[in-house]
Amino acid sequence: MTQVSVFPTPVLPGLRNLLSRYAESTMWLARYMERIENMARLIEVTGTSVHASNMDAGWDSVIRINADEDTFFLRHKVATERSVVEFYIIDPDNPDSIVSMARCVRENARVLRPLISTEMWMHLNVFTRWAMDLGPDDVGAGYLSTLCTRLKQECQTHFGITEGTLYRDQAWLFYLLGKNLERADQITRLIDIKYHTLLPSGEGVGSDIDLSQWTSVLRSAAAYHAFRRVLPEGMTPANIVGFLLKNDGFPRSLSTSLRCVYSVLGSLAGEYRLRHCGPILERVEELRVTLAEQTVEDIILRGLHEYMDWIQRELRLIQNEIAGAFWPPVALQVAG
Amino acid sequence: MSDMKMAAQAAGLFATYDVPDFFCELLNRKDIPPAGLQQVRDRLARFDLAELRRRAAAVEAQFYRLGITFTVYSDREAIDRVLPFDVIPRVLTAPEWDHVERGVQQRVRAINLFLHDIYHERRILRDGVIPASLVLGNANYCQAMVGIDVPGGVYVHINGTDLVRDRDGRFLVLEDNARTPSGVSYVLEDRQMMLRLMPDLASGLDLRPVDEYGPRLHRALAEVAPAGVDDPQVVLLSPGIYNAAYFEHVFLAREMGIPLVEGRDLVVEDGRVYMCTVAGLQPVHSIYRRLNDDFLDPQVFNPDSLLGVPGLVDAYRRGNVTLANAIGTGVADDKAVYAYMPRIIRYYLDEEPILTNVETHICAEPEGLAYTLANLEHLVVKPVGESGGYGLLIGPHATQAELEDFRGRLRADPANYISQPVISLSVSPTLCPAGVEARHVDLRPFAVTGRDTWVLPGGLSRVALRKGSLVVNSSQGGGAKDTWVLAS
Incomplete structure (x- = not known):
């Protein structure tokens, strides 16, 4: 029997392969927009959940989620609402601030302007100019929630315009890769930090305060109502962690993000016949298997932190392998 | 009724228009205006000034949102500026355009023959039509091009001819732009904006469309690709997102449906050019480069340039890739060579310009x-090497001290200057802070040459927004107008 290709010819004949630089920028555009949305969610939820007790408590976890302890405490003595909010929204020297991320989005959007739809560009043009101009007056306690809502909505507008207008070729797949890798990274960070901040306090477990804190974790991932629908009676930390990690229907869960990454890489390898996808696919599959094979109780028992840490390392390796496969240094391309 | 009288009687918008002593296509022609033009004039006259201002404000906001801007760099930051756009169009009649179109095509033909000649036989120099020193000693004459054959003999694939009209409405060539002329993106964007925001002005008029530019340019670039390539890959080479004209590069790449590449996206292997894609290296055949000669290839030109592609000129010389425009075309749009252009046309074409x-x-x-x-x-003096309206002297506007200072500069380096009489540039009614007033305009038609030469109907009409000013450059207070060419 003759060898027949499993895949038909590329779905979009006539279209040329994407420039490596465009692929890289597309991925980072999606990652930064996703990251801005997550940052806005985190700040908003932290702002509302800490108000009840102490204005400034809880803000340090925002720093830990982003692993910014070193840079933050170089600049500020204590993690107050004001200092954390300024650091993460308007500090131009902090690469994780909204202002800095908006600048990165703008750079990538300018690079991609020949490729993306006019509507996408127009929105990003206006949005990034606005976000880059945010200043101390915009982040006062009274405006914080409004600001975060606007930021979230801008990101969602972007995702909506992109879904509705970006041509479905390789660029779209790299966009999805970036968005889902970022979501996977963000959800594991959130779980890691919140679980360990909220649990070890001992006597608080099961009390009203503890539950409201966990509710806020769900809310920051926009998972509150979905969780209620799936497990109306099961508001326990383990169930919540399990939902965020393993629920296949929830759009921001780790398993959903990994499934999407896997299928996108499959399309790049199959429909577009791009080389080098194999090892990356294997790595993603390995992640999915370990996640599927364990119950959330197993994961917590064996060490949630270690597991989250491992996943984050794997996600970084996946990102690096994608970079090595699709936008290697020119010298390597010539040699290959 | 005479043209003057009609203008004076024009009501509404033009009631306060001070009919100028210059040629004005809309309100002070020296002939009976054709029906289409009168229609535009009558419709405009009925516009309310406040309404026109509202539309103008909407246009500007929309340009800003769309990012149809050029970037100005100050000490610390990059500022995006909208090229000021005047909502009152500049209208050319069909016979006027026919004349301009034929004139531009003729000029492009002569320029290409001239460039081929000076990089090959140099007949024109031997025949003494133009001084050899002026050509061979020119800073833009490129030794690396000597003896190189370019596909179809086309050196200048994209040409911009700057035209003005004098007091009698006669079109005169002010300068040629044969390197990387810019501004065409504004022509297309301005038209789209105009049709969207002033539909009541354009409706029903038979205007020559401008949206063919992208496909025409793409076809021309494919036509001049190296022989034997069936489906040539055309790319646009840009210096990148920090270039002031980046928007135009984006626009043209999109209109042609081709990748916008930077130097770092291209590599040369065994004398062939490739671009780096997610599927590896892919061949490139035709490059519309928006990068000056000096930056194209650090192995041949400026060795410090990071914008170009090492080995590109070698690939070009071997005929494996086409560059548009060709290298070394700057000698044809040099302000000193310009003076000889009428003789160049007669020499090669045996026709009157x-x-x-x-x-x-x-x-x-x-x-x-x-x-x-x-x-x-009484003269305008221009340095031959500069563009963008820099370093020129407008005699009638200069003080005694400035004139004396310039005389010194002329004596010190006479070869660097040409002079021309001050032309009473034509004007066009323009929305100004005080109302609709006359402002001076020029016209840059764009010619695209592959197997033959096609001229985009109309072109970029630049307007000097400062009262009395003759300088239309965007860097010096100039704006743009939509240029309407009536089909009949």
Whole structure:
């Protein structure tokens, strides 16, 4: 029997392969927009959940989620609402601030302007100019929630315009890769930090305060109502962690993000016949298997932190392998 | 009824228009305007000034949102500026356009023959039509191009011819732009904006469309690709997102449906050019480069340039890739060579120039220098190497001290200057802070050459927004108008 290709010819004949630089920028555009949305969610939820007790408590976890302890405490003595909010929204020297991320989005959007739809560009043009101009007056306690809502909505507008207008070729797949890798990274960070901040306090477990804190974790991932629908009676930390990690229907869960990454890489390898996808696919599959094979109780028992840490390392390796496969240094391309 | 009287009687918007002593296509022509033009005039006259201002404000906001901007770099930051756009169009009649189109095509033909000649046989130099030193000693003459054959003999694939109209409405060539002329994106974007925001002005008029530019340019670039390539890959090479004209590069890449690449996206292997894609290296055949000669290839030109592609010129010389425009075309749009253009046209084509030059005195020649020094207060003096309206002297607007200072500069380096009489540039009604007033305009038609030459109907009409100013450059207070060419 003759060898027949499993895949038909590329779905979009006539279209040329994407420039490596465009692929890289597309991925980072999606990652930064996703990251801005997550940052806005985190700040908003932290702002509302800490108000009840102490204005400034809880803000340090925002720093830990982003692993910014070193840079933050170089600049500020204590993690107050004001200092954390300024650091993460308007500090131009902090690469994780909204202002800095908006600048990165703008750079990538300018690079991609020949490729993306006019509507996408127009929105990003206006949005990034606005976000880059945010200043101390915009982040006062009274405006914080409004600001975060606007930021979230801008990101969602972007995702909506992109879904509705970006041509479905390789660029779209790299966009999805970036968005889902970022979501996977963000959800594991959130779980890691919140679980360990909220649990070890001992006597608080099961009390009203503890539950409201966990509710806020769900809310920051926009998972509150979905969780209620799936497990109306099961508001326990383990169930919540399990939902965020393993629920296949929830759009921001780790398993959903990994499934999407896997299928996108499959399309790049199959429909577009791009080389080098194999090892990356294997790595993603390995992640999915370990996640599927364990119950959330197993994961917590064996060490949630270690597991989250491992996943984050794997996600970084996946990102690096994608970079090595699709936008290697020119010298390597010539040699290959 | 005479044209003057009609203008004076025009009600509404033009009630306060001070009919100028200059040629004005809309309100002070020296003939009976054709029906289409009268229609535009009547419709405009009925516009309310406040309404026009509202539309103008909407246009500007929309340009800003769309990012149809050029970037100005100050000490610390990059500022995106919208090219000021005047909502009152500049209208050309069908016979006027026919004349301009034929004139531009003729000029492009002559320029290409001239460039081929000076990089090959140099007949024109031997025949003494133009001084050899002026050509061979020109800073833009490129030794690396000597003996190189370019596909179809086309050197200047994209050409911009700057035209003005004098007091009688005669079109005169002010200068040629044969390197990387810019501004065409505004022509297309301005038209789209115009049709969207002033539909009541354009409706029902038979206007020549401008949206063919992208496909035409793409076809021309494919036509001049190296022989034997069936489906050539065309790319646009840009210096990148920090370039002031990046928007235009984006626009043109999109209109042609081709990748916008930077130097770092391209590599040369065994004399062939490739671009780096997610599927590896892919061949490139035709490059519309928006990068000056000096930056194209660090192995041949500026060795410090990071913008270009090492080995590109070698691939070009081997005929494996086409560059548009060719290298070394700057010698054809040099302001000193310009003075000889009428003779160049006659020499190669044996035809009279359809579009005439502005009378030009070459200061490198003793009689030209003497005339210029003696009549400085009546002349415009231009340095031959500069663009963008920098470093020029407008005699009638200069003080005694400025004139004296410039005489010194002329004597010190006469070869660097040409002079021309001040042309009473035509005007066009323009929305100004005080109402609708006359402002001077020029016209840059764009010609695209592959197997033949096609001229985009109309072109970029630049307007000097400052009252009385003759300088239309965007860097110096110029704006743009939509240019309407009536089909009949």
